[in-house]
Amino acid sequence: MAMDTLVCSVRGVRVRCVAVAGALAAVFVAAGCGDAGDGGADGGSGGDGGACVEPSFGEPPDGVLASPADLPRDGCEPGTLAGVDPTGLWFVQHDPHPRWQRGPVRISLSCEGGLSVDLATIGSTRPADYAALDADDLFFRREAEYGKVRLVEAYTACRRDADGALYGWYRYCWVGDFGQECGDPASFVARPYGRIEGEPDADGLELVSEFRGGDAPWPDTFTADVRVADGIAYVANGEDGVRIVDVTDPAAPRELAHFPADSDYYNELKLVDGPGGSRYALVASDAAGAKIVDVTDPTAPKQIGLLRPAGEPDHGVHTLFVETVGAATYAYLADGFSPNVFVFDVTDPTSPVDVGTVHLPNDDWGVHAVCADGGRVYAAATVGGLVVVDALPDPAAATVIARYQKDDTYAHQCWKTTTSSGRAVLAFGDEGYGSHLELLDLTPGADGALPRIGEMIYRDQVSIHDMMAFGDTVYVAHYQDGVRIVDISDPTAPETIAHFNTWDPETAPGAMLEGAVGIDVDLDAGLIYVADTPRGLLVLRRTGSAAR
Numbered sequence: 341m342a343m344d345t346l347v348c349s350v351r352g353v354r355v356r357c358v359a360v361a362g363a364l365a366a367v368f369v370a371a372g373c374g375d376a377g378d379g380g381a382d383g384g385s386g387g388d389g390g391a392c393v394e395p396s397f398g399e400p401p402d403g404v405l406a407s408p409a410d411l412p413r414d415g416c417e418p419g420t421l422a423g424v425d426p427t428g429l430w431f432v433q434h435d436p437h438p439r440w441q442r443g444p445v446r447i448s449l450s451c452e453g454g455l456s457v458d459l460a461t462i463g464s465t466r467p468a469d470y471a472a473l474d475a476d477d478l479f480f481r482r483e484a485e486y487g488k489v490r491l492v493e494a495y496t497a498c499r500r501d502a503d504g505a506l507y508g509w510y511r512y513c514w515v516g517d518f519g520q521e522c523g524d525p526a527s528f529v530a531r532p533y534g535r536i537e538g539e540p541d542a543d544g545l546e547l548v549s550e551f552r553g554g555d556a557p558w559p560d561t562f563t564a565d566v567r568v569a570d571g572i573a574y575v576a577n578g579e580d581g582v583r584i585v586d587v588t589d590p591a592a593p594r595e596l597a598h599f600p601a602d603s604d605y606y607n608e609l610k611l612v613d614g615p616g617g618s619r620y621a622l623v624a625s626d627a628a629g630a631k632i633v634d635v636t637d638p639t640a641p642k643q644i645g646l647l648r649p650a651g652e653p654d655h656g657v658h659t660l661f662v663e664t665v666g667a668a669t670y671a672y673l674a675d676g677f678s679p680n681v682f683v684f685d686v687t688d689p690t691s692p693v694d695v696g697t698v699h700l701p702n703d704d705w706g707v708h709a710v711c712a713d714g715g716r717v718y719a720a721a722t723v724g725g726l727v728v729v730d731a732l733p734d735p736a737a738a739t740v741i742a743r744y745q746k747d748d749t750y751a752h753q754c755w756k757t758t759t760s761s762g763r764a765v766l767a768f769g770d771e772g773y774g775s776h777l778e779l780l781d782l783t784p785g786a787d788g789a790l791p792r793i794g795e796m797i798y799r800d801q802v803s804i805h806d807m808m809a810f811g812d813t814v815y816v817a818h819y820q821d822g823v824r825i826v827d828i829s830d831p832t833a834p835e836t837i838a839h840f841n842t843w844d845p846e847t848a849p850g851a852m853l854e855g856a857v858g859i860d861v862d863l864d865a866g867l868i869y870v871a872d873t874p875r876g877l878l879v880l881r882r883t884g885s886a887a888r
Contacts, residue, residue: 395455398470401481404513404520405494408477411509412525416498422475424500425449429845431533431801432495434510434526443852444533449473460852463562463578463873478506490515497530506530534845536799536821544838545823545880548867551585551593552876558583565608565806565858566871567621572596572638573869574621575877576606576858582623583877584638590867590879599623599633599641608858610662611635612669612686620689622647622671624657630673632689644690649673649682650697659709662686665732670695672717672731674707681710681719683735696735700727708771711754718766720751726768726780726790742784744768744792750775756782757809757828765831766790767814769804771853776804777816777824779831794831798824805857815868817856819843823870823880840880842872849874 405411426447443460455473457480458465471480478497483490492515497508507529513522552558562578571588581601585593605626612620621641623631629652632645649655658676662669671692673682679700685693698717700707705724710717715732725745729738744751752771758764766780779794798821806817812829825838843855851873858871870878 396472397455401470404492408479408496411496411511418476420500429533429850430530432528432530434528444850446850460850462853463851465849488516535841542840544884545840546883548590548879548881549593550878562873563871563876566860566869567611568860568869569611574609576609579605596639597641608659610660612689614689622660624660626656629655630657630660647684661710661712663712665715672710672712674709676708677706679703679705681707681717683731698729698731698735698738709753713756718754720754722750725749725751742788742790744780744790753806755807755809759812767807767809771803773803774800794834796826796834806859808861815859815861817859819853819855822856
C-alpha cells in the first residue's frame with residue numbers, strides 16, 4: 341500500500357507523519373522505544389505473577405497478529421516468564437528503532453485489577469485491546485482506526501534475561517479494502533524506565549511552587565507553554581485554553597482568568613506590548629491561526645483579532661516567535677507541516693500587517709518552529725534540518741543562506757545567543773528519542789553548512805524540547821529529564837550546572853513526550869517558569885553557585 345506524507349493532529353498537536361516502509365513514522369503509532377534502561381522503576385523480578393487472577397484481559401482476537409504464534413520465536417526461551425510480575429513502567433527498544441516508533445509501556449498485574457497494559461502516545465496513553473501473560477509470553481495487541489485504514493500492532497515478550505530485561509518481537513500490519521500489508525518483524529528489549537540512575541532530584545534549583553488550578557483544578561490536558569511578564573504567567577494549556585495566573589508572590593500563585601480553547605488546541609503563546617501600555621498574547625491555535633488576545637487587564641482576556649497565515653481563514657499555527665527590529669515588532673508563525681514561515685508586523689496588535697511568507701525550497705521541509713535575530717530566521721524544518729534565511733525586508737524573496745542537516749533529523753527548536761567571549765552560537769534541538777542540545781557556530785562553511793561545535797547528551801530515551809539562551813547559559817525543558825541549565829561559556833565543552841527533575845515515573849501517565857515542555861526565565865529574579873505536561877505550572881529558583 342503506497343502512503344503519502346500526512347498531516348496529523350494528536351491531542352491537537354500538529355505533527356508531520358511520514359509513511360516509512362508502510363508504517364507511520366509518527367509519535368502516536370506505538371509504544372516502545374529506547375535504549376538500555378537508565379535506572380528507575382523496578383520492573384518486577386518475582387512474585388506470584390498474579391496467580392490469584394486470570395493473567396489476561398480483553399477478548400482473544402482473531403485475524404491478523406492474533407497470538408504470539410504470529411510473531412517470530414527466534415531468541416525466545418520458553419518458561420522464563422514463569423512467576424514474573426511485570427508491574428511497572430518499561431522502556432522498549434526496537435531493533436532497528438525509528439526515532440518515533442518507541443515509547444514507554446506501563447504494565448500492571450494485581451489480584452484486584454488483573455492485568456493491564458497501557459501504550460504510550462504523544463501526550464497520553466492508550467490501553468491495549470488484548471493482553472495475556474503465561475510462562476512463555478507476555479503478549480499484547482492494539483488496533484487503531486485511521487479513516488478507512490486499520491493499524492494492528494502486536495508485541496510478545498518471550499524471554500526474561502538474568503538482569504530482568506524482557507526480550508521479544510514486534511510487528512504491525514495495515515488492514516483495509518486493499519487487504520493487509522505488514523512490516524517486517526523487529527526484535528525489542530524492554531527494561532524498567534525511570535529517572536537517570538543515581539541522579540539527585542535537584543541540584544542548583546529548588547521548587548518554589550506548583551500550580552494546576554488550586555481549589556479549582558484544571559482539566560487533565562497537555563500543559564504546553566508559559567510566558568511571564570510583570571508578575572503574571574500566561575499558560576497555554578492545550579485543549580483547555582490559556583490560564584492566566586498571578587505569580588507576583590511566586591510561592592503562592594493564584595488564578596486570575598481563563599481564556600477557553602472552545603474545541604481548539606493552544607500549543608504556544610508569546611506576549612507583545614502595544615501602544616499606550618496595552619499588552620496582548622499571541623496564541624497559537626491549532627484550528628485558526630494565531631489569536632490576538634488583549635490581556636491589558638489580565639482578569640478579562642478578550643480576543644480582538646487573528647493572524648491568518650497566507651490569508652487562509654482556518655489555517656492552524658503550531659509555534660510562533662516574536663522580536664523587535666528597530667521600531668517594529670514582528671511575529672513569525674509556523675504551522676508544523678508546510679515549508680512556510682508566515683511574517684506579520686504586530687507593532688500595533690490591533691492592526692497587524694501581513695508582511696509576507698517565506699517559502700522554503702523543498703515541500704518536505706515542514707517548519708515546526710523558528711527563532712529569529714534581526715530578521716534573520718532560523719527555521720527548524722523537521723526533516724529538512726535547520727534552514728537559515730533572511731526574512732526581512734521581503735519574506736517572499738528570502739533564499740537559503742545556510743543549513744544544518746544530519747541523518748535521521750527532525751529539527752524542532754532553537755535560540756540564538758552570544759557568549760561572553762563574543763561568539764555567536766545557536767542552541768538547537770531536534771525532537772524524538774535521542775534528541776539533545778546541540779550548539780552550532782553561526783559562521784557557515786564554504787558549503788553553507790553550519791558546524792556543530794558542542795553538544796550535551798543525557799540519554800537516548802528522552803528528547804529535548806524547548807529552550808532559551810542568554811549569554812553563556814542555556815535553559816532547557818527536557819521532557820522526562822526535567823529542567824537543565826547548561827553553561828556554554830566554552831561552547832565546545834558545555835557543562836550542566838543545575839537541574840530539577842519534574843517527572844515522577846511512579847505517578848506520571850507514561851506518555852512518550854511527557855514532563856517539562858515549556859520554559860520562561862526571569863534573569864533578574866533568578867526564577868524559572870516551567871510548563872509541565874502533567875503537573876501544570878512550576879516555579880523554580882536557582883540556588884547556590886547556580887544562582888550567580
